[in-house]
Amino acid sequence: MPAADQNPIALYVHWPWCVRKCPYCDFNSHAAGPGLDEKRYLETLLADLDASIEIAGRRPLSSIFFGGGTPSLMSVKGFEFLMQGIARRLPFAEGIEITLEANPGTLEASRFAGYAANGVNRFSIGVQSFDDTHLKTLGRIHNRAQALEAVQTAARLVDNFNLDVMYALPRQTMDELESDLRMAVESGATHLSFYELTIEEGTVFYKREPAGLPDSDTAAQMGDLVQERLAAAGFEHYEVSGYARPGRRCRHNLNYWMFGDYIGIGAGAHGKITTAGGILRTERRGNPVLYMDDGANHRFGTQLSFVLVDSLPFEFMLNVLRLSEGVPASLWSETTGLSFEVIRPKVDELRREGLLVKDESRLACTPLGRNWLSTVQERFLTDFEA
DSSP states (O other), rough: OOOOTTOOEEEEEEEEEEESTTTTSSSSSOOOOTTOOOOHHHHHHHHHHHHHHHHHHHOOOOEEEEEEOOEEEEEEEEHHHHHHHHHHHOEEEEEEEEEEOOGGOOHHHHHHOOOOTOOOEEEEEEEOOOHHHHHHHTTTTHHHHHHHHHHHHHHOOOSSSEEEEEEEEOOOOOOHHHHHHHHHHHHOOEEEEEEOOOOOTTTTTHHHOOTTTHHHHHHHHHHHHHHHHHHHHOEEETTTEEEEEOOOHHHHHHHHHHOEEEESSSTTTTEEEEEEEEEEEEOOOSSSHHHHHHHTOOOOGEEEEEEEEHHHHHHHHHTTTTBBEEEEETHHHHHHHOOOTTTTHOOOOOOOHTTTTOOOTTOOOOHHHTTTHHHHHHOSSSSOOO
C-alpha cells in the first residue's frame, strides 16, 4: 500500500445549511433556522480537522472546497476564523485552489469580497437556469436578475469561476436550453457543470414528480446539444458533467476522479486517506447537531472503515472512468498498491467488447463505453483475487 508521506492532499469542508431545501436536492442540507450556532459549528470543523490530521499527517493542501448546503451563508468573520484555523494546521501547496460554492439568492457583494480577501480564488455558483419560470419550478430562491448579478460579482473578484446549470427540466424546450447555454458561455465562466435533472429518492420531486419531465430520448437530445454547443465555444468536455476552458479544469474534482486522497470535514462529509494499513474511508454524521455533539465528545475517530480489496476495482473505476481521457494504467498500482494483474482480465474483456480503449497505457472508455458508463463501472463489481 503506498504511503501517504508528504504528497499533497485535498480538503472538503461541508456547510450543511441552506435558506431552504430545493425539491430536487438529495445532498445533506438543512433549512437554516434561528438556532444556527455558527461559532460552535466552525469550532467543531477545526476539531474534526485535528482528528483527520492524526490519520492523514500534515500533508500540504492542494485544494480546499467549501460545499453544501450553501457555504455563502457563512459570515465573513466566521470564514476568516475558519481559514486561519486551517492555515495554522496544514501548509498550503503553491498555487492552491480554494473554491467556495455560492447561491445567487445569498449574494451580498461585500461578503463575497470578504471571502476572496480571505483566500477564495474560485467561486462555484449554483445558477441552475437563467429562466425565471424554471427557477421557480426548481424551488430556487433567486431569479434571473440575481443570477446575472452573482456572475458579475464573481467575475470582478476572481478570474476563475464555475456555473452549475441543469437541463432536461420540466417543460423545458430546446430553445430555452439554447438560451441557457448561450448565457452560460457569455458569462465569462471558466468552467461549466451541466447536469441532467434526475429524480432522486428521498427528495420532494421523488414524492411528487413534477409534470412535464422530458422523456429519455428528449433528455438525451438535450445532452447532445449541451456537448455540441460547449465544444463549439471552446470548452473541453473532460468529465461526465464538467466542461472547462483550457487550463481551467477543477483541480479539486480531478483529485476525486484520479482516486486521490482527501480529508472531509463537516456534517455528512466523506474522506479518503491512504494509510500503511490500507485505504481508509471516513464519514461524519449527517445531522449537524449530532455532528457537533460528536465533536464535543471527540468521537470523530469512530466513523472509519477500510476499503476491502474486493471493492477497490469498482471504487477505482467509479472515479477514473468519469474522465473523458481516462488515466494512465499505472495509476491503479500507484493508488491501490495492487498489481495490474488483479484487474487485467476484466479490462481485457471490456477492451475486446469495444467499451474500453485498446491503448495498454491507459484506462479510458471508448465513445461507446461512455454511453454505457454505469454498466462499464458495474462490471467491476465482482470477486477479484489480490
